[in-house]
Amino acid sequence: MKTETMSIGEFLSGDYKKKEYNRKNSKIINKVGTSITIPLILAKPVFAATPTAIPVGTTEYLGEKSLEILAHALDPLVDLMVALSFPISSVVVIGSCFFFMLGKSDRAWTGIQNGALGYVLIQIMPMLLKVLKEVGSAI
Template sequence: MAKVQTIKFRDFMDGTWNQPKKSELKKITDTLLKAGVMIPLAMATGTAYASAAESVSAAATQVVAGTTLQILAHALDPITQILVAISLPVASIVMIGGCFFFMFGQSDKAWTTIQNAGLGYILIQLSPLFIKVLEQVGKSI
């Protein structure tokens, strides 16, 4: 007969019931940390210590820079998505307003309004593409 294990509902729902306990995790982490630090130190020569510290700081700088770029690149994504979503209704209303200018005899103003609404709609729809291009340019620099 199998042993019955009681699990709290909250632990079951967030998935922590099958993860190792903190004390077990600390023992494993300490063991791996000690082995990971001691093996390279045992194999290294006296001059390798400074270069190892420099490479760790350089790697940390690259990780922080990459994370910062990622956060900044996607900071305006919600605003961009909202603008893309409302651009069609707004452009439609502006174009209809341009058609009213035809009714009032101002055809030059009507064409200008309709063209500006169409161009604005296209640029707003392409703005996520522009942001991705700028992000790729930033990554390549």
């Protein structure tokens, strides 16, 4: 059994493990690397495709990409709002119905209207965003 001495800093940093690991794995990597690369070098290509370049100006490409990124930046938030609109508006409408029981019908009707209007507006928000996107791309 071989005893090796090292400082506390070397032991705590763990560098001695990396050196031993690299020596062991370098032999394995060399064997595997050559056994894989030789058949790939000698193999004929299955198909040869020539790339075709589409002439697009840099500003046009960047403009389209930035518009696409901006158009879809709020999609997760919109999806979350659409998913939560029904449960939240249901709670608002049911809570407003309790105001009828307390004799405050004006406040009850206001709450029902606000809950229903909020639900409808949130449900049509994705359509409104698509219309705005189309208007923006037409300009």
